[in-house]
Amino acid sequence: MAVLVIADHDNESLFDATHKTVTAAQAFGGDIDVLVAGKDAGAVAEAAGKIDGVRKVLHAEGEAYEKQLAEAMEALIVPLMDGYDAVFAPATTMGKNCMPRVAAKLDVMQISDISGIEGTDTFERPIYAGNAIMTVKSSDAKKVVTVRGTSFDAAGEGGSASVETIDAPAGPFKSAFVEEKIVQSDRPELTSAKRVVSGGRALGSKEEFDRLIVPLADKLGAAVGASRAAVDAGYAPNDYQVGQTGKIVAPEVYFAIGISGAIQHLAGMKDSKVIVAINKDEEAPIFQVADYGLVADLFNAVPELTDAL
Amino acid sequence: MKVLVPVKRVIDYNVKVRVKSDESGVDLANVKMSMNPFDEISVEEAVRLKEKGAVEEIVVVSIGPQQAQETLRTALAMGADRGILVKTDDTVEPLAVAKILKGVVEEESPNLVILGKQAIDDDSNQTGQMLAALLDWPQATFASEVVLEDGKATVTREIDGGLQTLALETPAIVTTDLRLNEPRYASLPNIMKAKKKPIDEKAPGDYGVETAARLSVVKVTEPPQREAGEKVEDVAELVSKLKSKGAL
Numbered sequence: 204m205a206v207l208v209i210a211d212h213d214n215e216s217l218f219d220a221t222h223k224t225v226t227a228a229q230a231f232g233g234d235i236d237v238l239v240a241g242k243d244a245g246a247v248a249e250a251a252g253k254i255d256g257v258r259k260v261l262h263a264e265g266e267a268y269e270k271q272l273a274e275a276m277e278a279l280i281v282p283l284m285d286g287y288d289a290v291f292a293p294a295t296t297m298g299k300n301c302m303p304r305v306a307a308k309l310d311v312m313q314i315s316d317i318s319g320i321e322g323t324d325t326f327e328r329p330i331y332a333g334n335a336i337m338t339v340k341s342s343d344a345k346k347v348v349t350v351r352g353t354s355f356d357a358a359g360e361g362g363s364a365s366v367e368t369i370d371a372p373a374g375p376f377k378s379a380f381v382e383e384k385i386v387q388s389d390r391p392e393l394t395s396a397k398r399v400v401s402g403g404r405a406l407g408s409k410e411e412f413d414r415l416i417v418p419l420a421d422k423l424g425a426a427v428g429a430s431r432a433a434v435d436a437g438y439a440p441n442d443y444q445v446g447q448t449g450k451i452v453a454p455e456v457y458f459a460i461g462i463s464g465a466i467q468h469l470a471g472m473k474d475s476k477v478i479v480a481i482n483k484d485e486e487a488p489i490f491q492v493a494d495y496g497l498v499a500d501l502f503n504a505v506p507e508l509t510d511a512l
Numbered sequence: 513m514k515v516l517v518p519v520k521r522v523i524d525y526n527v528k529v530r531v532k533s534d535e536s537g538v539d540l541a542n543v544k545m546s547m548n549p550f551d552e553i554s555v556e557e558a559v560r561l562k563e564k565g566a567v568e569e570i571v572v573v574s575i576g577p578q579q580a581q582e583t584l585r586t587a588l589a590m591g592a593d594r595g596i597l598v599k600t601d602d603t604v605e606p607l608a609v610a611k612i613l614k615g616v617v618e619e620e621s622p623n624l625v626i627l628g629k630q631a632i633d634d635d636s637n638q639t640g641q642m643l644a645a646l647l648d649w650p651q652a653t654f655a656s657e658v659v660l661e662d663g664k665a666t667v668t669r670e671i672d673g674g675l676q677t678l679a680l681e682t683p684a685i686v687t688t689d690l691r692l693n694e695p696r697y698a699s700l701p702n703i704m705k706a707k708k709k710p711i712d713e714k715a716p717g718d719y720g721v722e723t724a725a726r727l728s729v730v731k732v733t734e735p736p737q738r739e740a741g742e743k744v745e746d747v748a749e750l751v752s753k754l755k756s757k758g759a760l
Contacts, residue, residue, distance in 0.1 A: 270676065272678075273641065273644070273651050273653070274650055274651070277645055295672050296653075296654060296669075296670070296671040296672045297671075297672075299637050299653070299654075300641065300651075300653045300654075301641075302641075303606070303637070303638035303639075303640075303641035303642045303645070304641050304642065304644060304645035304651070305645075306607065306638070306642065307607060307610060307641070307642035307643075307645035307646050308645050310607070311607070311726070312605050312606070312607045312725075312726035312727050313606070313607075313636070313638050313642075314727065315635070315636045315637055315638060316635065316637075325730060328635075329635065329735065330538075330633065330634050330635055330732070331523070331529045331538060331632070331633060331635070332632065332635065333735055334528070334529050334735065335529060335531050335538055335732050335733070335734065335735065336732070336733050336734070336735050337634075337729060337731075337732045338729070338730040338731045338732075338733075339727040339728065339729055339730060340727065340728045340730050341726060341727050342726050342727070342728065343726050376650070377649065377650035377680065377681040377684070378650035378651070378652065378678050378679065378680045378681070378684075379678065379679045379680075380676070380677075380678060381666065381677040381678060381679050382676075382677045383671075383674060383675070383676045383677070384674045384675045384676075385673045385674035386673060386674050392673070394672075423760075431690075441656070441670060441690070441691050442670070442672070442673060442674060447635075448690055455759060456754070456759040456760070466528065473735075473738055476759075477754070477757060477759045478738075478741075479750065479754070490740060490743070491738075491740045492738040492740065493740065493741055494741035494742075494757075495741055495742060495743075495744050495750055495753055495754065496740075496741065496742070496743045496744065497743070497744050497746070497747070497750050498743060499746070499747075504747055507747040508747050508750065508751070511747055511748065511751045512751070512760070
């Protein structure tokens with residue numbers, strides 16, 4: 204048996220989600236090859252070869268792969284699947300975007316966002332925003348799977364797999380990259396951060412969000428998150444959103460500041476190791492999942508906490 | 513330009529779902545059903561494009577039981593022109609949905625298909641991408657802005673860490689994300705008008721699609737529950753507890 208893992212990266216560094224996907228592929232079983240499709244992504248291919256448990260790295264280069272355009276990724280991956288029993292990709296925006304195209308072309312029903320594996324045909328995945336866990340058995344000959352990063356530990360590094368350069372379809376493709384606005388930040392990335400500080404609607408304005416949440420996060424070396432209510436109110440950008448419709452996080456410690464704890468938010472952070480909630484409403488549902496709850500006015504408690512650290 | 517918008521009838525997003533005690537699924541009896549929220553955003557976007565003059569006709573399609581007609585009526589009340597109900601009482605997986613939609617596209621020849629990025633029941637996030645592959649059309653998923661100009665669709669997408677803009681040749685597939693727009697409430701006169709708009713009835717077999725499931729459900733269970741912890745008196749106690757737990 205052999206599994207192809209699709210690497211997520213930005214042509215300079217290999218994203219941690221790839222290591223987690225390798226762990227999931229190991230649970231599935233068989234030889235594991237990693238596909239690195241990119242532009243000038245040699246360093247990423249080298250890095251992929253260092254992941255424990257990888258047999259070899261397939262390295263494909265081309266303009267259309269710089270941003271891993273879905274049409275190009277489909278054209279590259281589908282013919283490779285003759286040699287594999289399964290393809291695993293992280294359930295990042297890259298994996299979510301590309302993999303269903305591959306599945307449709309292989310006439311396979313994809314299994315999205317898996318949180319567990321039982322053997323080679325049975326998978327666990329959250330449905331209804333994590334309010335239920337469904338176990339499904341696939342009857343398809345090949346499996347197309349995307350992997351929820353917070354459910355698997357990252358594979359270690361110590362491997363020395365060889366890198367094989369492969370040809371990649373060059374197109375032309377019917378979509379073209381125009382531009383990208385990536386938020387530049389010295390802070391850790393939200394989904395892989397060890398600490399996360401999230402603010403909710405109780406902050407009342409973007410100014411207060413920036414004045415209270417950001418310094419606390421800076422002091423902790425934490426990523427900044429927000430509830431959907433805070434994002435919808437314009438206090439924080441959409442990519443800060445933690446929840447079923449935003450990012451799924453599971454840090455060592457999660458601070459929920461002025462967040463009531465709607466189901467959709469809880470679905471995005473309830474796997475955090477330690478949850479701290481600060482809210483002046485004693486009845487807020489967030490306290491039902493928090494390890495440490497402080498019933499207090501956040502406008503006093505947060506600066507005090509920032510000073511105390 | 514003609515736009516096709518598929519819509520799905522799902523448990524209303526405000527309803528707390530209950531897992532059945534025999535673990536066969538979630539309880540759908542006597543539960544409020546609504547249009548999938550991401551599909552509402554898709555309908556709204558199509559209506560806005562029509563209001564801007566970039567689109568002439570909006571066709572909505574739903575694959576589901578007879579009651580999915582109500583979902584189509586909601587879309588018609590928001591401003592879609594006509595509906596197609598592909599009637600089936602089976603659970604249809606995204607791959608089969610995409611195959612049926614391919615048949616609808618071949619009959620209707622839209623320039624653009626706008627779909628929700630995922631349905632809030634099975635959270636699969638597949639149908640739009642699968643339809644794009646089956647048609648060999650370009651795609652822009654997770655859209656936060658859609659501009660139609662000179663036969664091109666320029667779409668800004670929400671990706672990990674920021675925003676990405678793609679230019680697509682049409683015909684094309686777009687899937688919608690939350691911040692694309694805020695869907696309108698249908699006015700009473702529009703709800704009345706929608707009752708007179710035509711809805712065609714079809715069956716999956718009309719498109720030659722077999723809907724047998726590829727994934728069989730072994731069980732559906734409650735997620736592990738988290739226990740509530742303790743309340744602390746003040747910030748000092750919080751800091752000392754976190755330190756002793758090794759979390760700081």
